[in-house]
Every structure is written in C-alpha cells, then in structure tokens.
Amino acid sequence: MENIRVRFAPSPTGYLHIGNARTALFNWLFARHHGGRFILRIEDTDLDRHVAEAEEVIIQDFAWLGLDWDEGPDRGGPYGPYRQSERIAIYKEYARRLIDCGRAYYCYCTPQELEHSRQMMLSRGQTPQYEGRCLHLSEDQKRAFEQEGRRPSVRFRVLEEAVVVQDLIRGQVSFDGQTIGDFIILRSDGRAAYNFAVVVDDLLMKISHVLRGEDHLSNTPKQILIYQALGAQPPQFGHMPMILGPDRTRLSKRHGATSVSSYRQKGYLPEAIMNYLALLGWSSPDEKEILSREELIQNFTVERMSKSAAIFDLTKLNWMSGCYIRQADRKRLTKECLPFLQERGYIDRQLTDREMSRAEEIVGSLQAKVSYCAQVADLASVYFDDTPSVDQESRIWLETNESIAVMQALEEVLESFSAEELGDGHEVIKGVQDKSGQKGKKLYMPMRVALTGKMSGPELGAIFSLVGRERCLSRVKHILSLAEQLTKHE
RNA sequence: GUCCCCAUCGUCUAGCCCGGUCAAGGACAUCGCCCUUUCACGGCGGUAACGGGGGUUCGAAUCCCCCUGGGGACGCCA
Numbered sequence: 001m002e003n004i005r006v007r008f009a010p011s012p013t014g015y016l017h018i019g020n021a022r023t024a025l026f027n028w029l030f031a032r033h034h035g036g037r038f039i040l041r042i043e044d045t046d047l048d049r050h051v052a053e054a055e056e057v058i059i060q061d062f063a064w065l066g067l068d069w070d071e072g073p074d075r076g077g078p079y080g081p082y083r084q085s086e087r088i089a090i091y092k093e094y095a096r097r098l099i100d101c102g103r104a105y106y107c108y109c110t111p112q113e114l115e116h117s118r119q120m121m122l123s124r125g126q127t128p129q130y131e132g133r134c135l136h137l138s139e140d141q142k143r144a145f146e147q148e149g150r151r152p153s154v155r156f157r158v159l160e161e162a163v164v165v166q167d168l169i170r171g172q173v174s175f176d177g178q179t180i181g182d183f184i185i186l187r188s189d190g191r192a193a194y195n196f197a198v199v200v201d202d203l204l205m206k207i208s209h210v211l212r213g214e215d216h217l218s219n220t221p222k223q224i225l226i227y228q229a230l231g232a233q234p235p236q237f238g239h240m241p242m243i244l245g246p247d248r249t250r251l252s253k254r255h256g257a258t259s260v261s262s263y264r265q266k267g268y269l270p271e272a273i274m275n276y277l278a279l280l281g282w283s284s285p286d287e288k289e290i291l292s293r294e295e296l297i298q299n300f301t302v303e304r305m306s307k308s309a310a311i312f313d314l315t316k317l318n319w320m321s322g323c324y325i326r327q328a329d330r331k332r333l334t335k336e337c338l339p340f341l342q343e344r345g346y347i348d349r350q351l352t353d354r355e356m357s358r359a360e361e362i363v364g365s366l367q368a369k370v371s372y373c374a375q376v377a378d379l380a381s382v383y384f385d386d387t388p389s390v391d392q393e394s395r396i397w398l399e400t401n402e403s404i405a406v407m408q409a410l411e412e413v414l415e416s417f418s419a420e421e422l423g424d425g426h427e428v429i430k431g432v433q434d435k436s437g438q439k440g441k442k443l444y445m446p447m448r449v450a451l452t453g454k455m456s457g458p459e460l461g462a463i464f465s466l467v468g469r470e471r472c473l474s475r476v477k478h479i480l481s482l483a484e485q486l487t488k489h490e
Numbered sequence: 491g492u493c494c495c496c497a498u499c500g501u502c503u504a505g506c507c508c509g510g511u512c513a514a515g516g517a518c519a520u521c522g523c524c525c526u527u528u529c530a531c532g533g534c535g536g537u538a539a540c541g542g543g544g545g546u547u548c549g550a551a552u553c554c555c556c557c558u559g560g561g562g563a564c565g566c567c568a
Binding site: 009010011013043045107109110111114115118121122123124125126127128129153167170173174175176179180181183184186187188189191193194195197198213214215216217218219221239241242244246248249250276279280281283287288289306307308309310311312313315316317318319320322326367368369429430433438439440441442443444445446447448454455456457458459460 | 491492493494495496497501502503504515516517518519527528529530531532560561562563564565566567568
C-alpha cells in the first residue's frame with residue numbers, strides 16, 4: 001500500500017473516551033505498521049458543545065498513552081488547518097459546487113417543521129426521512145421565505161438507487177438509496193454538518209483509510225454519495241466493533257470510568273491501557289496477550305480485527321495492569337506512586353535521598369499486590385497508621401486465646417530486642433515461634449493482625465524494618481487493648 | 491417502525507475465508523492443589539462455549555437459508 005494516511009478526528013467534548021482511544025490506537029497502529037501518516041483533526045463543528053480546554057485534554061491523554069501524530073492542530077502539516085472551526089470557508093466552497101451541479105439545494109424548513117413531519121411519519125410507521133419539500137422551490141418562494149427571516153440550510157440530493165460500501169472489516173455492505181433521505185450538509189448558520197465536513201476534510205487531507213466505530217457504518221453511504229457527487233474516489237473504510245459495558249449496552253458514564261484520564265488518575269500504566277485496548281477487537285497472530293508497543297505495531301493488521309462487539313472487562317484490565325506493574329522498574333514505579341503517597345500525606349513533597357529509598361522500599365514491598373498506583377497508597381497505610389482498626393474478617397484472630405498468646409509473645413519478644421537488633425524481624429519471628437509454639441498461619445496471622453489490623457499486606461519483614469521497633473510495639477499494645485475490649489463486651 | 495451489522499466458555503478471543511488434523515485451543519475470572527513457617531506473587535490442574543431450526547456434503551464451529559437474540563443508525567449531534 002502506498003501513501004497511507006489515516007486520521008483520528010475527535011470532537012472536543014472535554015475528555016478522551018475509552019472507545020475513542022481505541023479507535024485512535026488502531027488508526028495509529030495501522031499507520032505505524034504500514035509506515036503511513038497519522039493525522040489528528042479536531043471536529044469542533046458544533047460550537048455549542050465546544051469546551052475550551054477540551055482539545056488540550058485530548059492531546060495530553062494522547063501523549064500519555066504514547067500516541068504521536070504527524071500532522072495536527074498543534075504541529076501543523078501540509079493539509080491544514082486541522083480544526084474544523086477554521087475550515088468553514090472550505091465547506092462553503094464545496095457546498096457551492098454541489099449546489100451548482102444540482103446535487104444540493106436550499107431548504108427553508110424550520111427545525112420545528114421537520115420535527116413535526118418526523119413525528120408524523122414515525123406515527124404512521126414509516127421511516128422518518130426528509131420529504132423533499134424544498135427541492136423544487138421557485139425563486140419567488142425562496143424570496144418569500146427569506147422575507148420571513150428564514151435562513152436556509154443546504155441539503156444533499158440523493159439520486160442513487162443503491163450504495164455499496166466495501167468494508168475492510170465487514171466485507172461488502174449495500175444500502176438502498178431509497179432509505180436515505182436528502183440530508184443537510186450545511187446548517188442554516190453556515191456551519192458544515194458532520195457528514196459533509198468529514199468528507200471534505202478526508203478528501204482534502206488525502207486520507208486513504210477510515211477506521212472508525214461501527215456506529216458510523218450507516219453514515220458511510222451518505223459520505224460515499226458525497227464523494228461521488230464531488231467526482232472523488234472515497235477512501236477505504238473499516239468499521240470496528242463497538243465496545244460495550246457489562247450490560248451489553250454502549251459503554252457510557254454509568255458503567256463507571258470511561259475516560260482515559262480516569263485511568264491515568266488512578267495510576268494505571270499507559271502501556272497497560274494501550275495493551276488492553278489493543279485486545280478489544282483485535283488479536284495477535286500468535287495469541288500472545290502481553291505485547292509491547294513495538295510488538296503491537298509489528299503485528300497489527302486489519303485482517304485480524306473481529307467483527308463482534310466486545311465488553312470492556314475491568315477485571316481483565318486490572319490483571320493486565322498488574323502484570324505491567326510487577327514488571328515495572330522499581331524506581332520508575334516509585335516515581336509514578338509518589339503523587340498518591342504525597343496526596344495522603346504519607347511522604348513529603350521534597351524528598352532526601354534517604355526518604356526516596358525508603359519510598360522505593362515501600363513501593364517495592366507492595367508491587368506484587370496491586371493493579372495500579374492508587375492501590376499502592378491504599379496498602380501503604382500499613383506503614384503509617386500506628387493505631388489501625390481491625391477489619392471485620394480479621395476479628396477472629398482477636399477471639400482465640402492461642403492467637404492472643406502469639407500477640408503477647410510478639411510484644412514480649414519485641415521488648416527484648418533493641419531497635420538496632422530488629423532488622424527485618426527474622427529473629428523476632430523465630431522468638432515468637434519458640435515462645436508460642438505456633439507455626440504457619442497460626443503464627444503469622446496473629447502477628448500480622450497485631451501489627452496492621454489486617455490479614456493481608458506486605459511481607460512481615462518489610463513491616464518490621466520500615467516501621468521499626470517502637471512503633472511496632474505500640475501497635476501490638478494497641479491491638480491487644482482492642483482485643484481486651486472485645487472480650488469484655490461479650 | 492425501517493435499514494444495517496453481529497452471534498464460539500461468565501468475559502476477551504483462536505479456529506471460520508481455503509469444510510475432516512476441533513471429543514473446539516489460549517487468556518481473565520472462578521474452584522482445587524503446590525510453593526511460601528502467613529495474605530499476595532508464582533507453578534500445576536479442574537469446571538465452563540460452537541444460540542435454535544433447516545439445508546448442502548461421506549463429513550459443518552467452519553458453506554447457504556430462516557428464526558431468535560444482541561448492537562447500531564435513521565438529527566440544522568459527532
């Protein structure tokens with residue numbers, strides 16, 4: 001293939017949706033795999049919905065994910081401008097051409113009138129479709145409408161019997177021209193409608209392949225019609241499967257986190273998000289699942305895209321993210337976790353070398369247990385909370401004498417050690433074992449609960465060495481007193 | 491309502507184009523065992539799917555038709 005040019009064209013709605021991110025990713029992978037160009041274009045035709053910083057947000061999320069683009073509003077390119085709001089004159093010019101050759105006409109119907117007739121048709125069980133009322137308006141009629149103060153929109157005139165879409169993913173799909181009503185290409189305020197703007201932009205930007213969500217499949221015949229009316233060759237289309245929520249409906253806010261930034265804010269690693277998204281609707285030829293960005297680029301082809309919709313599975317994302325966290329370099333991971341630790345006041349904003357290496361130890365001790373960085377901060381509470389409460393499932397360890405005996409043994413052994421002697425607590429544990437005669441779970445769980453109030457957490461060794469003798473001791477006393485209270489109440 | 495797309499374990503999927511090698515493979519989740527003097531990590535094993543009905547064929551998860559189910563689109567939203 002030659003001169004491959006693909007684009008991602010988001011509307012700046014304030015955040016980058018997970019589904020859009022996947023669309024962007026596949027376009028990017030396609031471009032990088034084939035050595036083509038990846039273009040970012042902002043579809044801000046609808047001023048009403050335009051959010052000022054929205055464009056910036058999208059660009060940031062892109063950068064975070066590691067997607068780079070060759071042409072775009074921020075870096076220019078030979079086919080700019082790359083914002084639709086800056087291309088209004090171009091759309092007008094192309095609409096003019098269609099009017100001149102009889103493939104478009106002015107329509108003076110008001111939104112109210114159109115809504116009314118739509119309802120009428122719907123109630124009669126018909127497909128709502130423009131009836132062509134303004135198709136043959138005389139100059140006098142037009143003037144009369146103008147006098148009324150009506151501003152016309154421009155409609156595309158559909159003449160074709162049938163339109164065939166050659167889809168890269170779905171094969172040949174045909175549409176009956178009869179079912180496509182004359183649609184608006186220029187709104188009455190002069191702005192281009194989506195179906196028109198995309199065509200003009202894709203044409204002028206020499207886009208070779210349009211890979212987008214399946215929800216656009218039924219728009220495609222309209223767009224092909226415009227290409228044809230303009231005497232142009234349409235690009236290759238490929239309609240990708242939708243991403244659904246667990247209830248099998250289109251992924252939306254009520255399914256929870258659906259923006260890329262929400263995952264970034266929780267401290268997911270970008271390569272994990274990229275990897276997971278890549279597997280939604282695509283599979284690698286060797287069935288490998290953990291793929292680096294280079295492997296993704298190398299293996300990506302549209303032939304391996306699936307046709308059926310995929311459910312966004314947070315559980316699997318968390319597993320995959322956990323894989324990346326475990327593989328991550330400790331220093332890097334610590335850097336990613338720092339903001340979360342600071343936010344809770346666990347560590348200072350400015351760190352000495354010593355504090356930094358302490359932070360690395362903390363993160364390292366938790367690395368195998370989390371899926372994303374915010375969880376590190378959750379679990380790190382065991383290093384900072386010296387008066388922990390005992391969670392429900394850990395209560396049972398406060399209720400038996402043999403468990404309490406282990407805790408008491410821990411208290412005594414700890415007291416017999418100096419702060420320097422403690423180290424990673426190995427000797428302490430041995431001492432407690434000797435004293436209590438317990439081993440395994442019955443040895444470890446009481447100690448764990450006495451130290452943290454929880455049944456799970458980092459290695460006891462990490463707790464001993466990072467918390468130190470004094471605080472360990474005060475925690476054990478604290479928990480022991482809680483246990484005492486508990487027994488009294490019974 | 492009309493049009494369009496889709497249909498393999500609970501979930502993501504391989505296999506389908508080029509029918510037999512599929513008593514359907516992998517991954518997540520789940521269950522069990524092992525490792526670890528604990529939870530986790532890791533290792534091993536188990537449960538679990540070709541939506542239904544017709545064809546075509548010696549033979550169908552794979553090809554055809556119908557049904558059902560799900561999704562999408564029908565906007566002066568993108």
